[in-house]
Amino acid sequence: MSIDYAEKIPNNVDLAHDRTLQRALEHWQPHFLEWWHEMGPSDFEKADVYLRTATSVDAKGWASYGAVKMPDYRWGIFLADQQPGRTIGFGDQMGQAVWQQVPGEHRSTLRRLIVTQGDTEPASVEQQRLLGHLCPSLYDLRNLFQINVEEGRHLWAMVYLLHAYFGRDGREEAEELLERHSGDADKPRILTTFNEPISDWLSLYCFTYFTDRDGKYQLKSLAESAFDPLSRTCRFMLTEEAHHMFVGETGIGRVVKRTLEVMKELGTDEPAKIRARGAVDLPLLQKYLNFWCSSSLDLFGSEISSNAAASFANGLKGRPDEAQYEDHVLRDVTLKLDTPEGEQDVPMLNALNEVMRESYLKDCEIGLKRWNRAIERAGHDFRLTLPSSRFRRSIGSWVGLPVDPRGKLLPKEEYLRRLHEWVPSPEDRTFVRSLMQRVIEPGKMAGWIAPPDRGINNLPVDYEYVHLA
Numbered sequence: 001m002s003i004d005y006a007e008k009i010p011n012n013v014d015l016a017h018d019r020t021l022q023r024a025l026e027h028w029q030p031h032f033l034e035w036w037h038e039m040g041p042s043d044f045e046k047a048d049v050y051l052r053t054a055t056s057v058d059a060k061g062w063a064s065y066g067a068v069k070m071p072d073y074r075w076g077i078f079l080a081d082q083q084p085g086r087t088i089g090f091g092d093q094m095g096q097a098v099w100q101q102v103p104g105e106h107r108s109t110l111r112r113l114i115v116t117q118g119d120t121e122p123a124s125v126e127q128q129r130l131l132g133h134l135c136p137s138l139y140d141l142r143n144l145f146q147i148n149v150e151e152g153r154h155l156w157a158m159v160y161l162l163h164a165y166f167g168r169d170g171r172e173e174a175e176e177l178l179e180r181h182s183g184d185a186d187k188p189r190i191l192t193t194f195n196e197p198i199s200d201w202l203s204l205y206c207f208t209y210f211t212d213r214d215g216k217y218q219l220k221s222l223a224e225s226a227f228d229p230l231s232r233t234c235r236f237m238l239t240e241e242a243h244h245m246f247v248g249e250t251g252i253g254r255v256v257k258r259t260l261e262v263m264k265e266l267g268t269d270e271p272a273k274i275r276a277r278g279a280v281d282l283p284l285l286q287k288y289l290n291f292w293c294s295s296s297l298d299l300f301g302s303e304i305s306s307n308a309a310a311s312f313a314n315g316l317k318g319r320p321d322e323a324q325y326e327d328h329v330l331r332d333v334t335l336k337l338d339t340p341e342g343e344q345d346v347p348m349l350n351a352l353n354e355v356m357r358e359s360y361l362k363d364c365e366i367g368l369k370r371w372n373r374a375i376e377r378a379g380h381d382f383r384l385t386l387p388s389s390r391f392r393r394s395i396g397s398w399v400g401l402p403v404d405p406r407g408k409l410l411p412k413e414e415y416l417r418r419l420h421e422w423v424p425s426p427e428d429r430t431f432v433r434s435l436m437q438r439v440i441e442p443g444k445m446a447g448w449i450a451p452p453d454r455g456i457n458n459l460p461v462d463y464e465y466v467h468l469a
């Protein structure tokens with residue numbers, strides 16, 4: 001079904017034929033806009049931003065580009081097309097028809113999964129609210145706003161499911177998604193990473209590299225769900241998500257490139273001299289990678305999880321790209337897990353969070369290989385690495401243990417004394433903050449980051465991607 005833009009809420013779910021649902025969502029819409037006004041990008045409501053807007057759910061040519069004021073962005077409800085005859089691809093009901101409605105016995109678990117997913121979307125917009133003031137270029141500013149409006153749309157995606165399939169509880173949850181706020185002492189966002197401040201662009205690139213990649217993995221596993229409307233929603237969200245990770249990967253790549261240029265100019269790799277020249281030394285970048293990677297690793301939940309086992313067995317949440325596996329039931333398999341108490345044989349169903357975390361870490365390596373190649377080509381020995389999945393954990397069996405980024409257990413005092421060798425110290429953050437001087441002349445870049453290889457949608461890098469009012 002094509003997207004109907006004549007409607008107050010653009011959609012491809014034939015909203016006009018369900019008056020009750022349409023009214024309920026039209027009632028929620030002004031609350032969303034109020035939230036955007038108060039918690040979305042501050043002070044840029046009048047700017048014209050070169051944004052893409054979804055025009056169909058086809059993977060090819062699905063968006064059109066043009067100058068839009070963000071509050072006028074057409075947030076809507078877009079589900080990937082239904083696959084006729086789709087059956088459940090994993091768990092104890094494997095092979096049965098997928099569900100078009102929520103089975104009563106899975107209602108609260110599905111609602112929890114959808115609310116948790118939905119909560120991250122506005123949370124990220126809140127975290128990034130002030131970044132526009134410190135942008136390194138108009139190109140980057142536009143990318144930030146593109147991500148922000150799409151995270152807003154992902155909130156719509158989850159709110160649609162809550163309204164359409166969960167009755168009054170769903171409507172209440174949809175309201176609460178606008179009432180919790182990132183970092184709020186009384187009503188924080190649900191998952192830890194989404195309460196961390198993002199007050200500089202280095203953090204933004206790390207967040208979009210690591211945390212949006214968790215989004216990719218979680219959305220892929222929900223796209224396998226037996227609850228078909230959830231699967232279809234997540235499939236289209238993944239199309240939008242790719243750009244967010246692109247911003248992270250190229251953003252960090254451009255920081256590395258610029259640092260290497262400065263190292264060459266100065267003929268040194270001494271951090272103090274690189275900093276004095278206004279660039280990010282590689283050990284400092286490593287600390288930011290350690291911080292955001294370890295925080296994002298928590299987003300997979302505990303290594304041993306009865307929630308994960310039940311969600312899989314019941315067909316609610318699969319593994320990313322479930323079809324690549326041979327065994328889709330996993331009743332007779334175990335996995336050896338390293339725990340602080342030693343190696344343990346755990347039923348595979350209970351270890352699925354860890355399985356997903358491991359494949360996520362492999363995916364995270366791809367960018368590192370690329371950045372390290374650039375460092376190697378420039379003739380330096382330094383290599384960026386990912387921290388061990390035991391480092392700085394707030395969830396699961398390694399929670400709170402004094403483990404270094406290589407995974408080695410240390411005496412507590414040594415760990416505390418050395419922590420800022422591995423994650424940014426207050427001084428590191430102050431320095432990075434000092435680099436964040438806003439650059440808004442078309443084509444110009446801040447001194448700590450190289451220009452991108454190309455612009456957006458075949459436009460030149462010096463195109464005026466944001467016209468500030």
Ligand code: BYC
Pocket residue numbers: 112113114116117120121124151190191192193211212213214215216218219298299300301302303304305306307308317353395396
């Ligand atoms: N922080 O058995 P456990 C994205 C809770 S990112 C706080 O260990 P489970 C995006 C857990 O809720 C993707 N609490 O784990 C990216 C549970 O609480 P209850 C977001 C946590 O349930 C960038 C308890 O601990 N999507 O889209 O197997 C920008 C025990 O749970 C955390 C999803 O997460 C944590 N880190 O798995 C914008 C998908 N971890 O229920 C967007 C939906 C666990 O006992 N969510 N807990 O009170 C899920 O699939 C699961 O809820 C989780 C946790 C994977 C998060």
